[in-house]
Amino acid sequence: MEKNSESIVFDKVILTKVVNFGALKYGPHQICKLLGLNQQQRDQFMVHFTNQESELRINYEKGVSIGEYNLDAELAKQGERGDVLSIMELGKRQYHRKMDELKKNLFGI
Numbered sequence: 001m002e003k004n005s006e007s008i009v010f011d012k013v014i015l016t017k018v019v020n021f022g023a024l025k026y027g028p029h030q031i032c033k034l035l036g037l038n039q040q041q042r043d044q045f046m047v048h049f050t051n052q053e054s055e056l057r058i059n060y061e062k063g064v065s066i067g068e069y070n071l072d073a074e075l076a077k078q079g080e081r082g083d084v085l086s087i088m089e090l091g092k093r094q095y096h097r098k099m100d101e102l103k104k105n106l107f108g109i
Helices: 012-023 028-035 039-050 055-080 084-107
Strands: none
Touching: 012 028, 012 055, 028 039, 039 055, 055 084
């Protein structure tokens, strides 16, 4: 991405950062700040971010999924070692994920 130009280009380096930011569940405004985008570039970023089919959004969602997986995997490991709170938290996360999927499938939200 060239910061000096008014147009924003999402190269492999930027998309990798977006995956990492997604894994941490950073919001789009925070990502723009971390990338050092000017106002016009932020506006372009937001257009791409809100488009569910854009490469930017796909990479962000990939990062969110990776972050969720990593957290679930760590909770499962702790649960295997007998940590009851980790088992309970993993169960809650699985339940909420299922409810979120149902809401999305049934109501589009």
